[in-house]
Amino acid sequence: MMKGRPVLGAVSGFFFGAFAGISLFLWGVIDLHSVLLWILPLAGIVLGLVMAAWAPFGSDPDAGAPAAPAPPPPPPPEVTSEDTGSDDAG
């Protein structure tokens, strides 16, 4: 289901949103009573989980895997004494 790291995404996303909101307030972009201050941490959690589900970074384990070995060739037909008998007769 999750190809990435959902716990890391949720925790980092929460703090990313929280610090982004605090920074926006401290830099005078939003007011202290703005709803963004609690929406941003929630959106951060969602973003982290989306990143974990999507997992766009890193190599795809299926793409880099070596090809499956070819099946062994069928064994040659067995040579029986009846088959070789005609040579001896000549």
Add this chain to the structure above:
Amino acid sequence: MKRRRRYAAFTLLASVTMLSVALFASPVSAEVIEGPCTGSATFSGPITVTESQPLDVTTIVPAEDTVQYVGNMNIDPPSDLVPFAGGIDVALPPPFGGWTVVSWTGDTVEVSDSGSYAYAVPSWVPRGTGGLKVTATHTQQGTTCIVAVTMALDGSPGAGAFIGATAAVLFGVGTLSAGIKKKGA
């Protein structure tokens, strides 16, 4: 695979929609006034704040000043002492409510007041921030007055703003790194 992508796209769309609603929603009502009160506060500059100032206008005030204030309940003065109570709150982001800066209570025969008040905001309070919704409440003789204004302290963002921005960048990298594929996934 298609189902997972659809799920991720839906979640992303939902969060973007939620953010857009919050960003583009019209601001809350203008000035919030309950009761018949009038008043004003004049800071050095001079910067004057009145009860009719809209909430979406942020008044930048000095961190240290002497403010001249005038307030009137606009009700009939009592013949005897009557109890009063009130205070000043700063609104915090939901769900935290408000932080009471100062409160008052007592008995009086007055229905108006004026004077000057010297204040100095502690140095740990950040300057140059977004607006703080400051609400003053006063109740007397069964009448309640509520006046709210948006204020901010004059100054430039301090070290806290840089620390917050750095932390946001670091946790942003952490959030993106959650999208690195796990081995064996």
